[in-house]
Amino acid sequence: MVNVLRLTDVSYVRDRRPILDGINWSVEDSERWVILGPNGAGKTSLMKLATANDYPTRGTVDVLGERLGKVDIFELRTRIGFVSSASSRRIPEQELVRDVVLTAAYSVEGRWNEQYDSIDVRQADRILAEWDLAEYADHRFGTLSDGERKRALIARAVMTDPEMLLLDEPSASLDLGARERLLQMLSGFAASPASPAMIMVTHHVEEVPPGFTHALLLRDGKVQAAGPIAETLTAESLEATFGMPFDLSVSDGRYAAVARR
Known part of the structure; x- marks a missing residue:
C-alpha cells in the first residue's frame, strides 16, 4: 500500500478560532474513507488541506508524497480529483456535457480554443458511459437534472486519472432515486x-456507499473515531460525535x- 495523505499533529486556526485541533490521520491508496460530523466539525477545513487549497497552522500535511509548503501546489492539484457544490457553479450552463469532462485535461471550465487529441475524446466518452451519461454527451450542462450534474462532475474529476478522489457531499440535494443511483455507482x-x-464527506450514514472501507468522525475539530468502518461507525461513536444517542x-x-427515544 502507498500512503496518499498524512496529517500529523495538525491544527488549523482562522481568525484566532481553532477549527482543527491535533489531527493525526492517514489514508492509503487502496482505502475508501467517509468523513462524518456535525456542522462546524471541521470537515470543510480538512478537505481544504487534503486538496492542497490551504495550509495548516501547526503540524504537517503530506499529499501524494509531497509536503504542503515545500511543493508546487498547482502541479500537485492536477493529481487530485475534487467535487463539491462549488464545482457545479463554475461550469457554464451552455457547456456540452462531453466538454465538461474533456476540459479537465486542461484544468479549465468552459471550452475555448484548446485542441484535444482523439485519445482524449475517446477517454471522455468512455468515462461518460461509465457514469451512465453517454446519451447526454451532446446536451447542455444546464439542462441536466441535479443527479446527472453530480455524475458529470465526478466524471470530470476522474478524467485525468487522479491519484486521490475527494467528494464533498456528492449526494446533497438529490431526490431519493437520484441519490440511490449515485450511491450504487460510487x-x-x-x-x-x-x-x-x-474520501467522501457526508452528514448522513445513509449516504455511505457500500464498499467504503474506513470512517473518520469529527466533532469540534477533533477526531472522535477513525479506522475500519465496521469498527468505527458504531452507535457509540455516533453519540460521541453528534451528542445524542x-x-x-x-x-x-x-x-x-x-x-x-
Whole structure:
C-alpha cells in the first residue's frame, strides 16, 4: 500500500478560532474513507488541506508524497480529483456535457480554443458511459437534472486519472432515486482496484456507499473515531460525535441511524 495523505499533529486556526485541533490521520491508496460530523466539525477545513487549497497552522500535511509548503501546489492539484457544490457553479450552463469532462485535461471550465487529441475524446466518452451519461454527451450542462450534474462532475474529476478522489457531499440535494443511483455507482467505482483512494464527506450514514472501507468522525475539530468502518461507525461513536444517542443498523453494507427515544 502507498500512503496518499498524512496529517500529523495538525491544527488549523482562522481568525484566532481553532477549527482543527491535533489531527493525526492517514489514508492509503487502496482505502475508501467517509468523513462524518456535525456542522462546524471541521470537515470543510480538512478537505481544504487534503486538496492542497490551504495550509495548516501547526503540524504537517503530506499529499501524494509531497509536503504542503515545500511543493508546487498547482502541479500537485492536477493529481487530485475534487467535487463539491462549488464545482457545479463554475461550469457554464451552455457547456456540452462531453466538454465538461474533456476540459479537465486542461484544468479549465468552459471550452475555448484548446485542441484535444482523439485519445482524449475517446477517454471522455468512455468515462461518460461509465457514469451512465453517454446519451447526454451532446446536451447542455444546464439542462441536466441535479443527479446527472453530480455524475458529470465526478466524471470530470476522474478524467485525468487522479491519484486521490475527494467528494464533498456528492449526494446533497438529490431526490431519493437520484441519490440511490449515485450511491450504487460510487459503490461500484470504489470496488474497482484500479480506482484511486477515495474520501467522501457526508452528514448522513445513509449516504455511505457500500464498499467504503474506513470512517473518520469529527466533532469540534477533533477526531472522535477513525479506522475500519465496521469498527468505527458504531452507535457509540455516533453519540460521541453528534451528542445524542442513536440506534444504528446495517443491512447489505448500508447504514441507517435513528435517534433513540
